[in-house]
Amino acid sequence: MSRVIFESIDQCGSLRQETEIQGSGYVYLLDERTPDPGRVNPADIVGAIEVSNGRPVAGSYQHDPRHRLLTAAGWFRLPSEIEAALRSRLRARAED
Numbered sequence: 001m002s003r004v005i006f007e008s009i010d011q012c013g014s015l016r017q018e019t020e021i022q023g024s025g026y027v028y029l030l031d032e033r034t035p036d037p038g039r040v041n042p043a044d045i046v047g048a049i050e051v052s053n054g055r056p057v058a059g060s061y062q063h064d065p066r067h068r069l070l071t072a073a074g075w076f077r078l079p080s081e082i083e084a085a086l087r088s089r090l091r092a093r094a095e096d
Contacts, residue, residue, distance in 0.1 A: 008085035032077035
């Protein structure tokens with residue numbers, strides 16, 4: 001999953017918007033099961049992306065090892081663009 005996120009992070013529109021707002025530093029990819037983005041459970045932080053001049057730095061995605069696929073809030077949920085890339089990769093692997 002981390003490889004797919006790493007390779008498709010630039011396709012995520014909501015993340016691009018956050019990088020423009022942030023300007024520089026880091027933006028965190030949150031599990032979409034998170035009910036309140038202002039108060040995020042560490043298990044719902046999928047990873048971090050470095051930001052420079054309002055743009056994601058290529059190759060900077062880092063998975064957060066505290067992220068959990070299943071919590072009391074349910075199964076993980078990714079942004080639609082990344083989920084589509086993950087499903088596509090899984091289908092391709094199943095066909096091989």
